Amino acid sequence: MEGARRKHFRKKNARLYQYVGPERLRLAVAGCPIGVRIASLGEIENWMSSLEREPNAAGLMPASFVVDLNGHMRVADSNSEHIAVAGGMPVLAAGKIFFGTGDRSLEVVEITNQATGFCPEPKSWEAVAKAIEKVPLSHPGKFTSEYVYRRCESCGELNVVKGNLFICDFCNASLPKVWNCSRPPKLD
Numbered sequence: 001m002e003g004a005r006r007k008h009f010r011k012k013n014a015r016l017y018q019y020v021g022p023e024r025l026r027l028a029v030a031g032c033p034i035g036v037r038i039a040s041l042g043e044i045e046n047w048m049s050s051l052e053r054e055p056n057a058a059g060l061m062p063a064s065f066v067v068d069l070n071g072h073m074r075v076a077d078s079n080s081e082h083i084a085v086a087g088g089m090p091v092l093a094a095g096k097i098f099f100g101t102g103d104r105s106l107e108v109v110e111i112t113n114q115a116t117g118f119c120p121e122p123k124s125w126e127a128v129a130k131a132i133e134k135v136p137l138s139h140p141g142k143f144t145s146e147y148v149y150r151r152c153e154s155c156g157e158l159n160v161v162k163g164n165l166f167i168c169d170f171c172n173a174s175l176p177k178v179w180n181c182s183r184p185p186k187l188d
């Protein structure tokens, strides 16, 4: 089943990201509602009007987002875990998004692939851009902050690579140059 799904999405050249975060967190948010789909301007306006949160000091509305298996963006309060926003499913992309609101036009002002539960690669931008353009909203053309994730093959921990230094934060082993976060940790 999983193999068939994977093949289907590979055809479109997008990587499918499975949840790689802690099992206890996945279980803890299993009852949370799935993120709201925003595939049209009407859907995003409905979602915005339902929010109790005020925009931040810069007039931006932050949210957690995923791009679901149908290529649609789903959003939830910025404190939400990405696995909850995804309804427990794999994703094409995930991160944080900041919408312009109020005096600013409704557009995507900032966006990142910051989502340690899925560790999506910077190249997941392609799926993000397609989802945003479907709405359609204007966007910055790339992640405004890019995160690079690797799993340490010595200690098994997930790392955010800092400053192009491919060294494990936990055990100082070298981290691989190629994305490997979906692999189960190899432990002695």
Ligand SMILES: [Zn+2]
Residues within 6 Å of the ligand: 152, 153, 154, 155, 156, 157, 168, 169, 170, 171, 172, 173
């Ligand atoms: Zn390590």
